[in-house]
Amino acid sequence: xxxxxxxxxxxxxxxxxxxxxxxxxxxxxxxxxxxxxxxxxxxxxxxxxxxxxxxxxxxxxxxxxxxxxxxxxxxxxxxxxxxxxxxxxxxxxxxxxxxxxxxxxxxxxxxxxxxxxxxxxxxxxxxxxxxxxxxxxxxxxxxxxxxxxxxxxxxxxxxxxxxxxxxxxxxxxxxxxxxxxxxxxxxxxxxxxxxxxxxxxxxxxxxxxxxxxxxxxxxxxxxxxxxxxxxxxxxxxxxxxxxxxxxxxxxxxxxxxxxxxxxxxxxxxxxxxxxxxxxxxxxxxxxxxxxxxxxxxxxxxxxxxxxxxxxxxxxxxxxxxxxxxxxxxxxxxxxxxxxxxxxxxxxxxxxxxxxxxxxxxxxxxxxxxxxxxxxxxxxxxxxxxxxxxxxxxxxxxxxxxxxxxxxxxxxxxxxxxxxxxxxxxxxxxxxxxxxxx
Amino acid sequence: xxxxxxxxxxxxxxxxxxxxxxxxxxxxxxxxxxxxxxxxxxxxxxxxxxxxxxxxxxxxxxxxxxxxxxxxxxxxxxxxxxxxxxxxxxxxxxxxxxxxxxxxxxxxxxxxxxxxxxxxxxxxxxxxxxxxxxxxxxxxxxxxxxxxxxxxxxxxxxxxxxxxxxxxxxxxxxxxxxxxxxxxxxxxxxxxxxxxxxxxxxxxxxxxxxxxxxxxxxxxxxxxxxxxxxxxxxxxxxxxxxxxxxxxxxxxxxxxxxxxxxxxxxxxxxxxxxxxxxxxx
Numbered sequence: 114x115x116x117x118x119x120x121x122x123x124x125x126x127x128x129x130x131x132x133x134x135x136x137x138x139x140x141x142x143x144x145x146x147x148x149x150x151x152x153x154x155x156x157x158x159x160x161x162x163x164x165x166x167x168x169x170x171x172x173x174x175x176x177x178x179x180x181x182x183x184x185x186x187x188x189x190x191x192x193x194x195x196x197x198x199x200x201x202x203x204x205x206x207x208x209x210x211x212x213x214x215x216x217x218x219x220x221x222x223x224x225x226x227x228x229x230x231x232x233x234x235x236x237x238x239x240x241x242x243x244x245x246x247x248x249x250x251x252x253x254x255x256x257x258x259x260x261x262x263x264x265x266x267x268x269x270x271x272x273x274x275x276x277x278x279x280x281x282x283x284x285x286x287x288x289x290x291x292x293x294x295x296x297x298x299x300x301x302x303x304x305x306x307x308x309x310x311x312x313x314x315x316x317x318x319x320x321x322x323x324x325x326x327x328x329x330x331x332x333x334x335x336x337x338x339x340x341x342x343x344x345x346x347x348x349x350x351x352x353x354x355x356x357x358x359x360x361x362x363x364x365x366x367x368x369x370x371x372x373x374x375x376x377x378x379x380x381x382x383x384x385x386x387x388x389x390x391x392x393x394x395x396x397x398x399x400x401x402x403x404x405x406x407x408x409x410x411x412x413x414x415x416x417x418x419x420x421x422x423x424x425x426x427x428x429x430x431x432x433x434x435x436x437x438x439x440x441x442x443x444x445x446x447x448x449x450x451x452x453x454x455x456x457x458x459x460x461x462x463x464x465x466x467x468x469x470x471x472x473x474x475x476x477x478x479x480x481x482x483x484x485x486x487x488x489x490x491x492x493x494x495x496x497x498x499x500x501x502x503x504x505x506x507x508x509x510x511x512x513x514x515x516x517x518x519x520x521x522x523x524x525x526x527x528x529x530x531x532x533x534x535x536x537x538x539x540x541x542x543x544x545x546x547x548x549x550x
Numbered sequence: 551x552x553x554x555x556x557x558x559x560x561x562x563x564x565x566x567x568x569x570x571x572x573x574x575x576x577x578x579x580x581x582x583x584x585x586x587x588x589x590x591x592x593x594x595x596x597x598x599x600x601x602x603x604x605x606x607x608x609x610x611x612x613x614x615x616x617x618x619x620x621x622x623x624x625x626x627x628x629x630x631x632x633x634x635x636x637x638x639x640x641x642x643x644x645x646x647x648x649x650x651x652x653x654x655x656x657x658x659x660x661x662x663x664x665x666x667x668x669x670x671x672x673x674x675x676x677x678x679x680x681x682x683x684x685x686x687x688x689x690x691x692x693x694x695x696x697x698x699x700x701x702x703x704x705x706x707x708x709x710x711x712x713x714x715x716x717x718x719x720x721x722x723x724x725x726x727x728x729x730x731x732x733x734x735x736x737x738x739x740x741x742x743x744x745x746x747x748x749x750x751x752x753x754x755x756x757x758x759x760x761x762x763x764x765x766x767x768x769x770x771x772x773x774x775x776x777x778x779x780x781x782x783x784x785x786x787x788x789x790x791x792x793x794x795x796x797x798x799x800x801x802x803x804x805x806x807x808x809x810x811x812x813x814x815x816x817x818x819x820x821x822x823x824x825x826x827x828x829x830x831x
Binding site: 129130131132157158159160161162163164165167169170173176177180181182183184186227231235241242243244245247251254255258259261262265273274275276277279280282287288366367369374526535 | 588591593611761766767804
């Protein structure tokens with residue numbers, strides 16, 4: 114929808130952004146052919162998680178914060194577990210950490226397959242959605258659904274169900290799956306690995322606009338392997354810090370047009386920073402398994418990727434990584450040892466972070482001596498990416514000023530979907546308004 | 551946008567056209583509408599049996615209403631949404647609510663027990679930018695609802711049964727008995743009897759397949775109260791198994807905190823100083 118502004122400016126407004134998770138709108142104002150303002154308006158209603166977590170028990174955040182997002186509940190469960198275990202001074206066993214990583218692989222497969230095939234591919238292939246796309250590309254949509262199903266099945270076997278898994282607790286799991294249960298899903302994951310490699314080939318053939326952005330990237334980097342369930346923080350400006358320092362390095366700012374807080378790194382001196390697949394890949398490409406690295410090279414990805422439209426290729430490469438990693442963990446799984454370690458309550462502050470499919474998700478909790486939560490802070494990836502999304506739109510809309518309204522709106526939506534925004538998470542996103550002369 | 555009319559098929563042969571399906575979102579996590587997309591084997595056949603006319607999470611295409619079936623996710627928490635749910639009702643022949651947020655107010659109904667102005671200032675530096683109501687309420691508190699599908703999240707098999715029943719014009723086979731029945735049927739050993747683990751199974755509606763007890767944990771009530779829940783008796787058992795009064799209050803005060811039976815039981819275990827809200831309901 115567009116309308117003329119009273120001073121001769123022009124507005125483009127998209128009321129409900131489609132194929133994103135949650136509710137948001139986009140508002141772009143032009144004056145004298147120049148972009149005057151770009152806002153992602155997040156009108157997803159606030160649910161006040163950080164407020165009602167106060168007074169709850171330290172055992173509850175994995176179940177409660179999972180409900181922030183139905184697409185990435187495991188991310189919330191894992192970041193909250195790390196943070197509370199940090200506050201209580203407890204470390205989990207290597208088996209528990211391996212099973213956390215396996216469950217998380219399931220979420221990456223489910224979430225990336227959803228985004229690549231159902232939400233993002235229709236932009237590149239020219240359809241309104243995957244169902245419409247299925248009429249002309251049935252094999253493509255079937256592959257996407259098969260991949261998504263494999264991720265969901267993995268989550269069901271490890272976590273009980275794919276939306277809000279029930280098997281995660283502070284200290285580990287309620288029960289370990291048996292070797293046989295995990296081996297049972299091996300054939301699906303082998304097929305998923307093949308499907309992921311085919312996905313990389315498919316998306317590498319899409320057309321991408323020439324568009325590069327200089328943002329600082331921020332991602333986790335673990336001691337070994339690609340960052341999924343844990344790691345410490347690294348950035349492309351060379352910064353490197355412990356998860357415990359995120360609260361002092363990352364500042365949350367409340368802007369009028371959004372129910373999601375914006376994030377700034379080191380006071381915003383180096384401009385917006387960005388998290389997610391592009392950041393993870395740029396900072397950790399050396400950590401990909403050989404098959405994923407070969408697929409990335411064959412798809413034309415170099416050591417870094419700075420074109421947000423090509424994030425779909427990186428997601429596909431990460432699908433390969435997640436399937437391969439899941440198979441590796443399953444093959445090494447014995448099911449021996451206790452499914453959880455005891456976590457006695459103690460007063461303290463704890464920090465946790467993990468790589469949600471959309472980027473780093475930080476949690477911080479302050480507990481009293483009996484384990485009651487005194488303060489909670491949650492910094493989701495979409496809040497961190499919101500300034501980059503707005504900066505992308507600002508640079509792109511200028512170049513696309515000659516497009517008709519309909520085409521411009523579609524391009525802008527596509528640019529927003531590059532980030533796989535999760536508005537439910539961020540409000541804890543999108544309606545498009547463009548104003549121009 | 552095209553609507554491919556006359557795409558009639560087998561499952562709806564008695565109907566002159568495919569019924570129009572709409573999916574709406576209010577305050578929620580997206581998990582219940584994601585459950586529609588999680589029907590991987592059924593999604594394409596479903597899109598053949600119904601016309602997916604409005605489903606922003608899945609498609610940009612919008613077919614104008616009225617709609618034959620509307621699935622509504624989420625609870626009412628903002629002044630705008632009070633208006634929007636009335637519009638949704640007006641354009642929907644059948645309105646079905648899906649999930650704990652839509653059927654009971656969801657986890658965000660924890661604000662109902664607190665001062666929302668204080669909540670807003672805990673999360674937001676500029677509370678004045680945020681428009682919100684002081685209570686989170688289920689859809690049925692505002693408009694007539696034709697069927698409520700429970701769960702946090704809903705169960706995929708129950709959703710498919712419900713949609714099939716809608717297409718066939720029959721009553722859906724959705725049990726309203728307790729999780730205990732499902733648990734026995736599954737052959738689980740009772741976690742409470744055998745291990746003393748506190749469990750809300752006896753008062754919680756079935757539908758999940760007794761997932762938590764199958765994973766050696768007590769049910770935490772995410773499907774809300776079953777049709778005849780004896781919460782008081784269960785609360786006594788929870789105390790016997792070592793739960794303190796605040797713990798009993800919290801266990802009834804999660805994803806279905808504002809559902810009548812769980813609300814009343816949680817209020818019985820409030821600290822005496824904190825019972826100011828009781829008279830309000």
